Amino acid sequence: MSDRVKGKIIKSIAGFYEVHTPEAVYRCRAKGIFRALGKKPLVGDDVEIDITDTVSVPMEGNVRALFPRKNELVRPNVANVDQALLLFAITHPAPSYNMLDRFLITMQERKLDAILCFNKKDIASPEEISELRQTYEACGCTVLFISSYIPESLEEIRGILRGKTTVLTGPSGAGKSTLINVLCPGANMQTGELSRKIRRGKNTTRHVELLAAGEDTYLVDTPGFTSLWLQDIEPDRLHCYYPEFEQWERDCRFSGCVHINEPDCAVKDALARGQISRIRYRNYCELYDELRGRRPVYTKK
Numbered sequence: 001m002s003d004r005v006k007g008k009i010i011k012s013i014a015g016f017y018e019v020h021t022p023e024a025v026y027r028c029r030a031k032g033i034f035r036a037l038g039k040k041p042l043v044g045d046d047v048e049i050d051i052t053d054t055v056s057v058p059m060e061g062n063v064r065a066l067f068p069r070k071n072e073l074v075r076p077n078v079a080n081v082d083q084a085l086l087l088f089a090i091t092h093p094a095p096s097y098n099m100l101d102r103f104l105i106t107m108q109e110r111k112l113d114a115i116l117c118f119n120k121k122d123i124a125s126p127e128e129i130s131e132l133r134q135t136y137e138a139c140g141c142t143v144l145f146i147s148s149y150i151p152e153s154l155e156e157i158r159g160i161l162r163g164k165t166t167v168l169t170g171p172s173g174a175g176k177s178t179l180i181n182v183l184c185p186g187a188n189m190q191t192g193e194l195s196r197k198i199r200r201g202k203n204t205t206r207h208v209e210l211l212a213a214g215e216d217t218y219l220v221d222t223p224g225f226t227s228l229w230l231q232d233i234e235p236d237r238l239h240c241y242y243p244e245f246e247q248w249e250r251d252c253r254f255s256g257c258v259h260i261n262e263p264d265c266a267v268k269d270a271l272a273r274g275q276i277s278r279i280r281y282r283n284y285c286e287l288y289d290e291l292r293g294r295r296p297v298y299t300k301k
Helices: 097-109 126-136 151-161 176-183 235-241 243-249 266-272 278-292
Strands: 003-013 016-020 025-030 046-053 059-066 083-089 113-119 142-145 165-169 209-214 217-221
Touching (some): 083 097, 083 151, 126 278, 151 176, 151 209, 165 176, 235 243
Parallel strands (some): 165 217
């Protein structure tokens, strides 16, 4: 009788699953019963495997049982994710605030806690860091400023990641591959050369994979994005994805205020007093009009 052990699927390629256990990584196939039941193992699944070969390299086995998932994401297609680390560069390239808000909204849609991490602080100016801090300190997520080349700045990230499975995402050029190589020794992620012309990184990620960053600690690398479309959000509910509006909304004249053109809007009053970021509010208006299928109505920074 073959040995049975528990592990986690860390990669899926061409019908084979790499399963990480405390002792080793096994190359496995899934038993036919999963097809009969309409189930497909996913990267991130906690599984039980039968070990069938301890001589080959890598050692081999069969996935015999899937344990219940606490969640499942579609993009990337991965299970049992605890949180998301959104990585943006402070400079070279400068972050797109509009894209950044789209990522934050998408993570809220997926009910994932978000850590907003700004990289390259070693080459950023104090003014650039200050603007980002003032813009996002009230957005409802943890905000960090790091440099992948300064080990001391990474200790806080290691603490936040410890014992969790974290989706690492963000636009190309933010330094994801460099950060992964620091946090996951042995990952050997290829780092893309930064285009001198458009200052954007060449995407080097080709598949979904869990990378071990410590005991029970995994990173899920995802491809870089140049756009991120919001779906299934009603325009009149968009304000719910801007936590800094909440404390003012109860004082709006109209209970259904969307904080665009309504009179006596407490959110717009807070904006005028500098208590809400103009960058965040501008993005809110642009996304609201996108969802309504209209041109942006607010363009002033």
